[in-house]
Each structure stands twice: as structure tokens, then as C-alpha cells.
Amino acid sequence: MGRNWAIVVGINHYENLRSLNFAKRDASVMATWFQQEAKFNQVFLFTDDSPAIAANSPIPTQPTFGHVRRFLRAQFENIQSPLLKPEDNLWFFFAGHGNRYKDKDYLMFSDSDPGDVENTAISVDYVTQRLRRSGADNVVLFLDACRDESSRAGLGIGEQSYQGVITFYSCTANQKSWEIEELQHGSFTHSLLEGLRLQGEANCATVERLAQYLCYQVPHLNTRYGKPAQNPYLQAEPPYKMYFILLEQTATLRDVEPLKYQASIAGNRGDFSLAKQLWVRVLAVSRGDLDAIDAIERIALRRRASFEPTISTSEAVTSSSRGRSASAESTKPTSLRVYEFSDGLIPVRNRQGEWVSGGFACNFSNINHVIPKKIQIAINNQYFLLNNNYPPKENEVALIGFNLEEYHVIVIATGLRDDVSRPLVARRYFWLENSDKDIDGVGSLLIWWFASGQPQFKCDPTIKSSLDYMVTAYNKKYFHQYYLPIAKLFSKTTSLPLIVDSEKIRGQPHYSVMELHCLALHLQYQFEYPLSWAWNVRSSENPKSFLVIYCADEDATRRITRYL
Template structure:
């Protein structure tokens, strides 16, 4: 995994009120990323920063003017230097503005009367950063500093798919600099939080955000500043579980990511699933066998998706038979029990299925099958719900499904999505379904709770009991 960052701090503005500690904040973030977080490359723009070397080998000024920032984002991110699983952080400390429903960052030469022509839109920033090849783009915006006019209020409302954005204050608030500590309260709290170690660390976006929303107002209150509450926009929501600092990740953090990755697979969001599984493996120092297997599985699915099998009807068949063959196939499929391949497809097309966790303590889940629970398989008109649970090799699990309104049918899938077991009827006199199985491997198992007969619907009860771990 490779980590890069772009850090910008601006004190001296030509046409806006200058700031006192934006450069100090940027320097502190730059030093933290280089010296403590282990980032391989940190680009740095400030009032007096040294030149960067452009891709063509020429020196490029890092004074944070509109032309320099716009050109840097254009030139340095034209080619993907990073790869899947890598991270890119963007930190900005200075003035910001929301103008005509868009968020802008203010370079040192911004003209507040010509925002669209002299400020950098965050949309442009994210569009260029996405080109670097990294899966994970994280923006920290310590903007909207206390300029005390409309130009400094409101940034942070825009959503950018696949991007994590944490702003220093909520919309319509401003961010404050604290003279006594020589920093903005947001950046001070940010670095303080990222340095926490142990179980209470802020290694994930969720924990970092929660702490910032508590810590920044507390700092402002202590130094008699008005309210300032950080504001986050995270797309998709699963990125709240993104691990910012893998070295501090807990086992619980990794398990949460695994569940997110599994759900992304069931929703056919294979790109997101791949990103999440890579994060799992990075946080586990490359030793998570389940993540390695999942990454390989996703790669195989991608190959199959790009090279689908081709089926043709022989031209030698007479015209009537070419029409009859599909009809015969439809009839057979309609009467046959769903095959293992069909069950796999249930899992691969479950955006309309429930994706609840199934407890293994005997707790009864009251479910309902109806037309909104279609399996998604052509010609299959049964209704299905999907549940997941984490199992350990050697455990004995009993799963029971009962209904007074339809004939239940249970299917249990391995972590690799192949069928492990299934059951239609407990006995000739008991049409409820029951599976008793010893789990063959560690991982996340899927339970498909469905009707045995097409079109049947109604209420059902589902429970699972972990009996014991077999030695």
C-alpha cells in the first residue's frame, strides 16, 4: 500500500483578509504525514514552500496561486501513479466559500468578485485526484476561516462519489484560529486524534469523525470561541469504516470491513468489494487468507464478466425447432429444483434481498417473503431473503425455518459462495426446513431463506443455534 498527500496552507491573501496560522497548520500536517504516518510522498504548497519537480522535469512553483494549483492538479494527475488499495490525502488550510451551489477553495490571489474564474472548485480537485489511481481519496478541509462575511461560510455540502470529506465546521459556521495554541482548532484536534494509540484510537473514519465533533467544540469553548462542529460527507457510507491508519486498526475494525466487503459482493458492487477486501488485507499486514481468497475470486469474476460464454443455435436446425428449443428449455427450468449455479446467482444478484446478520444464539427472526423479495433469477418466481453469519471451522450449526403460510426451503452457502447444504422438508410430515451442519472453514456463510414453490409468500420464522466447537 502506498500513501501520498497534497497539503496546502495559505496565510497571505492578496484580496482577502490574511490568516495567522493556516501555514502552521499545514506544516504540522505535512510533518505528521511524513514523519509519523509514513507517507511516501507529500506535495506541499504554502506561502514560502520550495518548488516541486513537474512530470516533464521542470521546476514548478508551489506558491498557492490559482494558476499554480490548477496547473499542478492538471499536470501531476494526468497519469495514474498509484494503484488499487493505495491512499491519497488532501489537506487544505485557508479560506473557502460556497458559491452558486458549489464549494470552492480560495488560492492566495482569489478575487471574491470572480469566484468561478479565480477559485478552485472542490469538484475539480476530486476529479483530478481520482486520476491518480488510488482507491481511497480523503479530503480534510480546514477552510471557512473566521473571515466574518459571506465569502467564508458554507463549504462542505457537496457529495463526491467514492471520496471521504471532513470539513472543519458545519454549513453556515466558520472555523476559528486559536491564538493561545497557534493553530486552528480543527487541525489541532485532527492531529491530536490521529496520534491516539490503543483501543481508543481514531484509526477509522467513523471514530475520527466522532471524536472531532466532540473535541473541536470543546476546544472552542475552552478558548471562548463560538460553536464550530466538524461536518463529514462520506460516499458511499461504507467508507465510514475505512481504516485511515492500518497500523492502529483493531480486530473489530477488520471484522466490520469484512462484513461491508461481503455485502458489497452480494449487491454486485464488485469494485467496492475489491477495495474493501484490499483494505482488510492491508490492515491485517497481508496475512488475511479470507481477504486474499476474496480478491482472487473477484478477479476471476471480472474475467468471466469480460469474456462471457457465447451460446448459438445451430444453423442446421429447421426453423420450427429453433423456436421449440427455447420453449422446451423454459419448461424444464420451470419444473426443476434450482441448481447450485442458480443459488450462486441468487447471491450475485441480491440487491433486492435482505442482508441481515443471523445471530447464532437461537434468537428468532420474524421474516416476510413477498413480491419485493424476488430472487432475480430469470424463470424463477420464488421469493428469497439472504442472511449472513461468521463461522469457524469445526463449529456445529443448526438452522431452522418454519412457516404456517408457505413451504420453506433453506440453502446454506460456503464463504466462497458454493452450496454447502440445503433442505426442503424436515420429514414427510413436517414441511418446515432444517439444516444441521459442521462448518468446513472459517469465514462468512450465507443463508438463503426462500419458498419451495414459485409464487408462495408470507411470514416465516428463522433461527440458528451454535451447538459447540468440535475438537
């Protein structure tokens, strides 16, 4: 089992910025969770009144620029050997003000000066570079630092991406991160603690599951307490880190299956160092796992013999928990190019200064590659169109996935208003081309979408997209772990489309988008129809285009059923 360290910072009192109410409490409660519930080996707490860190020369922990920077230098600079090992975990939690300055993200400390950011604040890039020097391969940042003057103020951090780390942001760069008086917490930290405490099959033991939970829970919590939109998101770099296990004590055997698959891919392409790291992480949860033990032994033999790796289907790793091959499919293409385009709306400001739609300038915009004619025809014929009168609810998105022979598409639908306050649906499309029938193009796009921070349509023209448009290609067999359990719930389906309401899949909508896709895969095999599904929709112009529809609520179920 790897060691676990945490650095926790929470700042209420600011000398040059608006003071906060619950950032210190957020940090203190997180530190208590790390120490008492998660049993971390070392926790460093920086708050207004936290005790000094014991050392030859004790390090003060009042969260000033100098104290925190001195700590990061002392721990992670000019050291003879790394403090941690690759299998260890280092978490960094920050609750306070953030600032965007000269295209860089900064964390603001108690004495930081917004008029001299470069010399009195610490860039997130500086923090991540020092944390990576710890030696731990799993560095996780929780940044509850996207602020506004009426809450926790800032100019929108979150536009940068950081190499080699996992970053959870409390909201998007153009949103506020809100504190909730009734909870005595920020909504992000309150939801984070709830997610970390979940047990059993509904746990948030992996990066992917925790990200999905936060993306669902925080907006609903804000709505419940009358706060504006706040949408957390994840950046995992490299993307395979979204399958890392965060909480070994609550992870199940099912949780390690995606990590085993990534380890198999790394081994088969000859990246033995990465493969060994991933297999060691598998063993931390599934001790005695025969797949992991066998793979590590084979890696050691290859290294000793200086054997040049070759890709062979005979080297498939068979999962002892599922009885299926996890690596033969890695002989297939390992990455695919992703393209995108959006609805061609004209962004205008309304009287309140908000960006809204001023109509259509053209059919599509933000096009980074020629749109295939098959996709254009499907859109023009309204095969997968949602009803503008019933857009996704505030702070939510609807997703659509479909195959058109060699083209695989996901559509992210967002609810907007036009310049006279009429509702409408705005769409952002991601697609790839792949003719290999063993590869699940839509599933691969979904995994990439989550790992890339769940990008969606933005009416604000000042927000620029900066995505990595390469996606890992996943074999359809990878998704068996998801669709075998859910297929049993709907094994007697005899007609299409299958209508599913939000309470029928575990009763937890934040898990259902991937499971709905896998249910559609099952129905595709059963009925031999092209893959197509819709998730979290309130209405559809052509529901008969889909194999399965996941309805946003009971009204949507009645509306779509009545249409059929």
C-alpha cells in the first residue's frame, strides 16, 4: 500500500482582498478527514491559526506568501532524494482566493497583493512543479479558488492545464465558487466530503467516479440553496490518470478493472515503467491479484533479458475477476483524432450583460475539420434533435451519442436563452472516424470528454477552447464491466426505443451516462440496429431515432412516451 500525504490550505482573513467566511473551516474539516477517516500518513495544514510544522527550524503555517513558498522549497527543492515513491499519493487542497494574471493561474495568500500578483502570489504551475518533485506519481489538486467579489473572489482560474497531475476545479473559469451559510461550507468542499465518504458500489474511490459525483452534486446543491450556477470539472494529465484509485480502502474489484486495462495497454506498447506503476496500484486494492503479479514478473523478465517488446495477441492478460481478455484488444489503434463543431449562434449581450443568442449566423461554427456529409444529413433531417421548448435544466447538460457507419459522434446540449428570453438548445459536437468494428468510438469519446473537463457549448465569445484532440481508442469489451449488470435490468426489452427514467439506474443520475451507453451497446447487439442514445433529455423531436432514452424527470418520461 502506498503512502498518502496531504497539504491543506484554507484562508479566511485577507489583508488586501475581501475576507471569506468558511475557507478556513473547509480546510480544517478536510485535514480532519485526511487524518482520522482516510488515515493519511502526513497532513500539513495552513490556516490562520494552525500550529507550526516541526523541523530543525519550525515552519510557520499561517498562510502567507512567504510561509507557503518556504514550505514548498524546503520540502521539494534541493533534496538529495524524493520524499515519496511512484506508488505514493500526494493531495493538495486549497480554499481561498484565486487570480488569473497574464494567462497564468495564481493562488492568493493572506498577504497577496492583487496589484502585484507575480511577486506576492504563487502560480499553480509553480505548485504543481514542486509537488511532482515529491516522487509520487499520483498528485491530486483540489482548487476551490475560482472566486468573485460577492463570494470568494477571483478572475477565473482554470484555463491552464498542468502536466502529470490530476486537477479538480470547483467551477469553470467564468463562474463563481459559492459559500453556503446554512452548511458553513463552500458548496464544492461540502460535496467533496460527501463523495469521499460514500461506500460500496456507489463509492467515489476513483478519480473518474469522484469527478462525475461532483459534476452532478455541486450544481444541485447550489440550486437547493438558491445559489447561481457552479460546475466543477476535472483535468487529468495524462488522461489515463482518471482511472487512478483515490481511496484504496473503499475501492472495489470493479473499480480496478479500468486501471488493469490501462496497465495492459502500457505493457503491450513497451512502456514497462508505466505498466509496472499501474500494476502496483492495482495490487494496492486487489492484493494477490494474479494478473498484476504475473504482469510484474513478466516485466522484470523482459527488462533483465533486454528483450525488445513486440505486440502480440498471445500476451493477453486475462482478468481473474471477469474472465475476459484485457490486453489483446490493445493491438488495435491506441489513439484516434477527435474533431468538433458547434451550432452557429450569434453571441450578443442582453440588458443584464449576459451572453445570449442573437440568432443563427450559419448552420455551424467552431469547425476544425470538414464535417462529413453523413453527419450533416443526419443533423439536417433532425434525427437527433432536441425540442427547443424543453432545453436541459439550468446547470445541466443533455448528451446524445450515435454511430453513422464509420463516424462516431457525441453531442453536448446546453440550455440557453435568446435575446428576447426564449429558451433554446445549443449544441457542441465531437466526432471521430474509425472503421474498426472492435473499437467503441462513442464510448472512447465519452471517456475523453470526462477527462477533458466535460467541455460544452459556451455563448461567451471570449472563452477560447484549448483541448487535446486525441482520444484513446477503447475496445468494446472494455465496457462489459458496465453493461453486464445493467443489461440484466432490461433483459426482457422487446420494443424500441427503451424509455428509462432517472430512478431506474441505481437511482443516481451521475453514474448513468456511461451505463446508458453500455445499455445501448447491449440493445445494439440484441436488435442489430446502429448505436444511438439520449441522456438526461426533457423532450425529443424524433425519439424513434434512439435505441434508448434516459429521461431527465417524470414529466420528460410522460412527454416522450406520449409522443411515441
